[in-house]
Amino acid sequence: MAKFIHISDTKGRDANVLFTGFSKKSKIKYFTPNDEEVQTLRVLKTTLNGSYEKLIKQCGSEPELAKLLISQDPEIDFFQTGLFVNGSTKVFVNSDFQPCITVNLKELVYDVQGLLKEERTPKEMQGNILEEVAIKPSGKLFPKSEVYAKFVFSKKYQLSHVNGLTFDFLYQLSKELDEKKSLMLIGSGEKGVGPLVFQNGGKAYRAFLEGRIKENGYILILHLSNLELKSAITQ
Amino acid sequence: MARLVKFNIGTESFDAAINKLDRDKVYGWIETVATDSAGNTCLTASLLNDGRTMVGSGGIAQKTLDSNNVEVDKSTLVAKLPDMSLAVLQPSIYEQPVTLILASIEDLLDLDVTAVYELTFDDLEIKSKMQSKFLGNAVYSFPFNYRSDYEAADAFMLFNGSVFFILTGNKNQFKFLTNEISEPIVVEETEVSEEELDFGML
Structure with missing residues (x-):
């Protein structure tokens, strides 16, 4: 399902445009030996x-x-036992297995070696892609010939126009990036280097824009990453 | 000793072990601890939609059922493709040599990455020979199944200058978007006298 994102270009112009994610569904279906399709349910x-x-x-x-x-x-x-479960909510229970009315949450932060680094109060991330101030390109370019070996892009969204004006806006942005053969860091904050959070309580990601042009068409992709391609073994 | 995967590039073969990489191994991890008003640690449970039944960890199972809601033994199931032909089990990368095919960086950038593996080599000579196949930012693609399965993930292998990585996931098929206006609208200047603009009829 497409959702809106408020984005500005390198010239400081901004617009609300759509972004769409893609999920691959399995093509395989399973059948009983009697050729009856099966279903998977929570029990x-x-x-x-x-x-x-x-x-x-x-x-x-x-x-x-x-x-x-x-x-x-x-x-x-x-x-x-054996009833179908069609929905549930996470709750905290005390040592008497009764629901807790008041809960204090604490985050324990461990380093790579498993040593406790910090204790802190959890902070819920607030979505920041549809704020009054648009997310903006930072100006920092990463050539495609280098960026593919630096970050793990775990999620991608394709940006799309909603009318003729936003078509021109996104086409020009894609063209600029296509000509530079680079991805541009885009983000929140004044410099456009802050992380993006797509919904309240969601994860924070670094975001990179990639543009491709073919004749009168464009592809503008927002690549999201929260992991660098670093060796864990040598560390 | 780690199990090795045999990768074929052209006519040459390279043996390497694969090790899963995730955020915990690169940056560390965070645990959230909940305590009640007396300072005792709380457990998490699930409250079902009836609003009163609580279920502990492991209290819910995924079951495969037939149309009469009778549990089916998974080993008896038959896998089929959308055209109802029988699906063929794809081998695990450990079961047979994996052939790497040269791909483009844009192909790699189309991948929604779901898992990352780092390669390690028993013999560093193998690593340096393999490096010669990755000159000029070469990347390779191949189908990836950690275990044999009916569907393989899309995978790419790359070298970042010191380490080989495998990225697996789903390759997206992005489509070029165009503006659906067939011809630009031409606004012609016409002569309209002000008398023609009857405000009284509004």
Whole structure:
């Protein structure tokens, strides 16, 4: 589904244009030996009352838990086990397995070696692609012949026009980048070097624009990356 | 000793091990800890849509069912393509040599990367021989299956000057966008007297 993004070009002109992501669906379908198509559904195995965590607390030891499992089948809820699950919400429960009304969240930041570097309060990222101030090109160019070996582009969106004026706007931007054979860093903030967050609570990404031109057509791609191509083994 | 994958480039073969790379290994990681008002650590659970049933970790399973909602043994399933022909199992990269085909940087830039692997070599001579195939920013593409599967991921191999990487994922087919106006509109100057502009009729 296409969504809007507020973007400016290298001349400082800005517009709301559409961006679209692509997801590949599997072509393979599975059938029973009787040629009946199968479906995959989420099924309830056991409720929190039948979970290992609750039962081990109740029994005190694994041998006691084993005895209970054999004698009473407490891990099976005969009214609910096997029901289809069509949606759920994440909740926090306390040591008595009751929902917590107040929860304090803390982030523990570890380095590559697994050493605790920092403790901090989590900060929810706010979406910044449709702000009053448009995201803008930073002016920093990365030649295609170099950038492909620097960053991992895990996500891509194609930008598209919504009318004749935005066609011209995006075509010119694509043409400029196509001629330079480079990707341009684009982002939030005054210099256009800040990360992009596509929705509240979403991940932050560095973004790069790539333009391609063929006759009267254009392709303008927003490449997103949160990982550099660095060796983890030598580190 | 790590399992090796045999890569073929032209008539030459190169053996290398592949090691998965992710953010945790490059930058470290973050754990979120929740505590209740008494300072005790909380567990996470799922509250089902009925608003009262709570489910712990591992309490929900994905099941394959037939039209009567009876669980089906996955080993009996038959995989088919959209034209209803039987799908053929593609081998794992460990099962047979992988042939690399020269590709363009733009092909690589079309890839939505889902996994990254770093290559390591038992013999550095193999690495230096392989480097000679990656001169002039050469990149290679190939189908990738870590395990045998009916569908292979798109994959590219590149060299960044010191390390070989494999990027796997889905290659997008971007389409060139054009403006759908067939001809530019030409505005011709016409003579209109001001008397013709009847404001009274508005």
